[in-house]
Amino acid sequence: MDEGSVTSMARIGFIGLGIMGSPMAANLLSSGHEVTGYDRSTDRLDQLERAGGVRAASAGAAVSAADVVITMLPDSPDVAAVAGEITAHGRPGQLWIDTSSIAPATARAVAAAAPMPAVDAPVSGGEQSARDGTLSVMAGGPAEAFARARPLLDVVGGTVVHVGGPGAGQTVKLANQLIVAGVIELVAEAIVFLEAHGVDTDAAVRVLAGGLAGNAVLDRKAAGMLARSFTPGFRVDLHHKDLGNLAAAARDAGVAIPLGAVVAQLIGALRARGHGGLDHTALLLLVEELSGLGKAA
Ligand code: NAD
Numbered sequence: 001m002d003e004g005s006v007t008s009m010a011r012i013g014f015i016g017l018g019i020m021g022s023p024m025a026a027n028l029l030s031s032g033h034e035v036t037g038y039d040r041s042t043d044r045l046d047q048l049e050r051a052g053g054v055r056a057a058s059a060g061a062a063v064s065a066a067d068v069v070i071t072m073l074p075d076s077p078d079v080a081a082v083a084g085e086i087t088a089h090g091r092p093g094q095l096w097i098d099t100s101s102i103a104p105a106t107a108r109a110v111a112a113a114a115p116m117p118a119v120d121a122p123v124s125g126g127e128q129s130a131r132d133g134t135l136s137v138m139a140g141g142p143a144e145a146f147a148r149a150r151p152l153l154d155v156v157g158g159t160v161v162h163v164g165g166p167g168a169g170q171t172v173k174l175a176n177q178l179i180v181a182g183v184i185e186l187v188a189e190a191i192v193f194l195e196a197h198g199v200d201t202d203a204a205v206r207v208l209a210g211g212l213a214g215n216a217v218l219d220r221k222a223a224g225m226l227a228r229s230f231t232p233g234f235r236v237d238l239h240h241k242d243l244g245n246l247a248a249a250a251r252d253a254g255v256a257i258p259l260g261a262v263v264a265q266l267i268g269a270l271r272a273r274g275h276g277g278l279d280h281t282a283l284l285l286l287v288e289e290l291s292g293l294g295k296a297a
Contacts, residue, residue, distance in 0.1 A: 009033055010152060013066030015059050015082055016100065017044040019232070020123065021072030023130040024099070024156045026051040028070075031155045038062040060089040068152060069096045069116075075241050076106040083110040090115045097121050097149045099137075099156075101238070103245040104167035104174070105252075107140070111166045117145035120166065121153060122173035124180075126234055128220070134158035138176070140168030174249055177242040181263045181280070183217045188284040191225055192291055201226055217281075225281045233279035240267050240276070273297040 010033050014025045017039040025035050025048060035053040038061065039045055045055040056062035059082050063069050069086055073079050079102050086096060094116040098107065101122040111118035119141035129135045137157035139146050146162045153160045163172045190208070194201050205222045208214065224230070243264035250257045270278075270286050273296045278285075288294035 011065060011067045012036070012152070013038075013056070013062035013064075013069045014048075014053075014072070015039070015062055015069070015085075016072040016074075016078075017041075017048055018072065018074075019127050020099075020130045022047055022051075023127065024070075024072060024135075025053060027131075027133045028152065028155055029053055033152070033155075036062050036065045059085040063089040063094075067094060068149075069094060070152070071096070071098045071100055073100045073102075074238065075100075076102040076245070079110060080106060083114065086114055086116075092116055095119070095145060095148050097152065099123055101173050101177070101242055101245075102170060104170040104249055107170045108167040111141065117142060117148075118166070119145050119149045120169040121149065122169050123157065124173065124176045125158075126220075129158070130156070132158075136176075137161070138163050138169045138172040140164050140170065140172075141166050170245075171249065174242065174246040177239065178246055178257065178260045178263075180217070181239055181243060181267060181283075182259055183215050184221070184281055185263050185266060185283050185287075187215075187217050187222060188225065188281070188287045191222070191284060192287045192293065196291070196293070221281050224279070225284050228284075230275075230278040230282040230285075232277065233281070235276065236267060236271050236278055236280050236282060237276040239280045240264075240271050243267055270296060 012033050012035045014035050014037040017037050025037055029035050029052045036056050037048040037053050038056040038059045063086050079100050092115050096114055096116050096118040099121050107120040119139050121137050121139040123135040123137050125135040133156055135157040136159040137153050139162050194204050209218045275282050285296040289296040
């Protein structure tokens with residue numbers, strides 16, 4: 001492929017092959033792209049090879065082999081560390097798409113320092129949407145860089161929207177995380193309330209989902225919450241990270257997010273009780289504890 005364009009087949013260097021990165025890389029492979037991947041976990045590299053990808057010995061090796069670098073890492077310091085490898089091994093004609101959810105200020109800083117154009121393209125939808133290739137992708141960066149990234153983002157995403165300049169994708173993702181955390185907490189409170197009244201909760205969830213209270217958390221997460229199944233999914237630790245970034249960004253903008261601040265405290269308390277590795281719907285455990293019905297610790 002000519003550098004500077006993303007034609008039908010791209011050589012992709014994919015760094016960060018976890019819960020989200022792994023199925024995204026698999027979908028890029030299925031749609032005919034070459035993927036050379038790197039992750040700290042050898043299990044994840046084995047998984048990439050089984051899907052038809054090539055394992056790289058380091059992040060730098062994955063960058064060198066690529067036309068397009070895609071990162072899907074946990075947090076701002078991880079992206080900043082890998083950005084060092086991208087700067088050391090990258091070339092101006094490449095493109096970097098960072099799909100991690102990180103602080104907007106970090107996204108702007110690493111994009112400005114990178115040798116190639118960069119797009120911040122965090123995603124929403126979770127593991128199932130990553131498998132289905134139907135993620136919602138909120139992209140920030142120069143319009144030309146987004147246009148080059150678009151064919152690849154369309155492979156992993158169902159809704160792909162350019163929302164502004166560098167860091168804008170991350171800002172929109174923080175708004176997404178504010179809404180998701182708040183809705184999970186409200187659904188958890190509704191479930192504990194309904195159960196305390198002995199209502200048929202399956203029936204209640206069905207009817208609630210059809211009215212103004214309907215939302216994606218009720219549709220996709222309520223069944224797991226009713227069954228007390230909190231296998232991640234999206235880990236409490238990651239949501240805690242996002243709400244920390246949200247608090248800082250809201251403060252920078254001088255904006256009040258009172259309900260967001262309360263939910264951030266609840267997520268922090270759940271994590272302090274040792275539940276950082278559970279799905280974020282485990283907020284239900286905390287509502288039960290606060291109601292004297294169970295013990296989150
Ligand atoms: P994860 O922990 O499952 O995956 C991250 C991967 O990065 C791991 O496999 C880890 O080994 C690897 N890694 C970390 N540092 C590395 C480094 N320096 N070099 C190479 N590999 C490294 O996390 P995830 O759930 O896939 O989430 C990734 C990002 O996507 C996070 O920012 C998260 O907030 C966001 N996100 C997650 C979901 C979800 O439902 N899981 C949904 C939307 C967005």
